[in-house]
Amino acid sequence: MIGIIGAGITGLALSAFLEERGVPHLVLEAGERPGGVIRSTVVDGHILDHGPQRTRVTPELSRLLKQIGLDDEIVEVSPDLPLFVCRQGRLRQVPFAAHGLLRTNLISTRGKLRALMEPLTRSWTDEETVGAFVSRKFGREVYENLMGPLFGGLYGSDPGKMYVRHSLATTMERMGISRSILWRFLRGSFNRAAAPAAISFREGMEALPRALYHFVSHRVHLSTPTSGLRRGPGGVGWRVFTEGGGTLDFDGVVLTIPSERAAELLQEEAPESAARLRLLRYNRLAVVHLKGESGRLHGLGYQVAYGSRIRTRGVTWNDSALGRPGVFTAYLGGARDPDLLKLDDGEIAQIARQEFREVTGLDTEPLNVSRMRVPSWDRSWTVMEQLSLPDGVHLCSNYESRVGIPGRITRASLMARELAGLPALRPKKVLAQRQTSGSAA
Numbered sequence: 001m002i003g004i005i006g007a008g009i010t011g012l013a014l015s016a017f018l019e020e021r022g023v024p025h026l027v028l029e030a031g032e033r034p035g036g037v038i039r040s041t042v043v044d045g046h047i048l049d050h051g052p053q054r055t056r057v058t059p060e061l062s063r064l065l066k067q068i069g070l071d072d073e074i075v076e077v078s079p080d081l082p083l084f085v086c087r088q089g090r091l092r093q094v095p096f097a098a099h100g101l102l103r104t105n106l107i108s109t110r111g112k113l114r115a116l117m118e119p120l121t122r123s124w125t126d127e128e129t130v131g132a133f134v135s136r137k138f139g140r141e142v143y144e145n146l147m148g149p150l151f152g153g154l155y156g157s158d159p160g161k162m163y164v165r166h167s168l169a170t171t172m173e174r175m176g177i178s179r180s181i182l183w184r185f186l187r188g189s190f191n192r193a194a195a196p197a198a199i200s201f202r203e204g205m206e207a208l209p210r211a212l213y214h215f216v217s218h219r220v221h222l223s224t225p226t227s228g229l230r231r232g233p234g235g236v237g238w239r240v241f242t243e244g245g246g247t248l249d250f251d252g253v254v255l256t257i258p259s260e261r262a263a264e265l266l267q268e269e270a271p272e273s274a275a276r277l278r279l280l281r282y283n284r285l286a287v288v289h290l291k292g293e294s295g296r297l298h299g300l301g302y303q304v305a306y307g308s309r310i311r312t313r314g315v316t317w318n319d320s321a322l323g324r325p326g327v328f329t330a331y332l333g334g335a336r337d338p339d340l341l342k343l344d345d346g347e348i349a350q351i352a353r354q355e356f357r358e359v360t361g362l363d364t365e366p367l368n369v370s371r372m373r374v375p376s377w378d379r380s381w382t383v384m385e386q387l388s389l390p391d392g393v394h395l396c397s398n399y400e401s402r403v404g405i406p407g408r409i410t411r412a413s414l415m416a417r418e419l420a421g422l423p424a425l426r427p428k429k430v431l432a433q434r435q436t437s438g439s440a441a
């Protein structure tokens with residue numbers, strides 16, 4: 001029997017894949033609801049997503065959606081919608097093809113000429129950050145106006161503090177980029193129509209964990225926070241302690257919970273690993289939902305170029321991207337502006353509202369402010385390179401492998417395979433987790 005700790009998307013997807021393979025297991029979730037950071041609510045009749053706004057549908061996710069009966073609920077984001085970067089107070093369209101790159105007013109002619117030298121530059125080095133790497137290859141302007149805001153926006157992070165080897169390297173590897181990014185761009189690899197579609201669901205992103213939960217509900221115990229992890233009787237398997245005073249014995253345990261919670265569980269049996277996990281940093285974000293006139297803005301939304309006095313990092317236009325009338329979702333804070341989170345919700349909402357009006361001309365009313373966090377994948381991830389877990393304890397989490405939902409699904413599928421005793425297909429983005437021996441199925 002396998003114990004899965006946490007019923008966010010990772011724990012639930014892992015449960016569904018184990019169910020498919022006939023591996024007995026139980027999922028223990030602290031909260032009253034499944035889904036973790038994927039949460040949708042209805043405020044004044046508007047569907048709001050507090051965590052992810054959308055996901056790409058990889059073939060694996062597509063298969064899962066059919067299996068859990070959610071494929072009819074999909075709302076697809078049109079790949080033709082323009083994406084913008086706000087630079088010097090104005091929205092400028094992001095180029096995704098060669099002709100757009102030549103014409104864009106996001107980068108000066110001088111900046112474009114500098115970017116053309118990229119194929120002549122070396123590949124990344126071990127100690128190079130994404131910020132240093134992109135600036136060296138394309139020049140500072142492309143980094144600050146385009147690649148920095150787009151890449152950093154995915155993590156609410158600061159690419160100047162993220163090592164290429166922990167983050168961008170995997171993306172480039174997945175895209176088959178060994179040396180020149182520009183060359184792949186010119187060959188159409190960044191064409192969004194060719195990428196898996198971006199989607200949400202009619203009732204918001206939480207429909208995904210909800211449907212997964214229905215599929216495996218007989219395996220999931222909600223409102224069951226775990227507080228300890230010890231070797232089982234006679235040193236065989238693992239005993240999980242719950243806050244309610246109960247114990248459950250498992251052959252192996254998979255931790256899908258945030259790093260500081262995983263550290264608490266590992267403290268007794270693997271104090272050195274626990275100490276490492278405590279060093280991982282998260283970026284704190286404020287997510288502000290705004291309500292304005294529908295149909296005035298057409299696009300996916302925008303990110304903000306570096307060097308701007310604007311504190312909003314980016315805005316998703318749910319109105320045109322997902323057909324949610326009048327709804328816009330602004331992100332503030334993150335690694336480049338951590339002090340913003342010291343403000344109260346009302347002050348944050350006013351900044352989001354005022355800056356949105358300055359940039360788009362559209363007046364809005366704040367609907368909601370949520371405070372979220374995302375693993376920063378910054379230099380602190382170096383501690384993960386030497387992480388060693390006891391035999392039979394596994395990490396399957398968004399600080400050990402990719403953060404995005406498609407990455408979570410892929411990792412859960414690989415973990416299920418491993419636990420089912422099938423030959424492991426190691427995902428590329430798993431940082432070294434040396435197990436002392438074997439697997440726990």
Ligand SMILES: Cc1cc2nc3c(=O)[nH]c(=O)nc-3n(C[C@H](O)[C@H](O)[C@H](O)COP(=O)(O)OP(=O)(O)OC[C@H]3O[C@@H](n4cnc5c(N)ncnc54)[C@H](O)[C@@H]3O)c2cc1C
Pocket residue numbers: 005006007008009010011028029030031034035036037038050051052053054055056224225226227256257258261285287372373374396397398402403404405406408
């Ligand atoms: C603001 C934000 C925006 C994002 N945007 C996108 C996006 O647009 N597209 C995309 O693909 N991805 C996005 N992501 C990333 C993605 O949503 C997350 O990486 C993913 O949902 C994490 O899922 P998880 O199951 O690994 O972890 P979590 O969702 O954190 O789930 C962990 C679960 O463990 C439970 N738990 C914690 N401690 C214990 C304990 N001691 N015992 C039992 N249970 C416990 C928690 O209650 C929780 O339910 C975003 C994330 C955030 C925060």
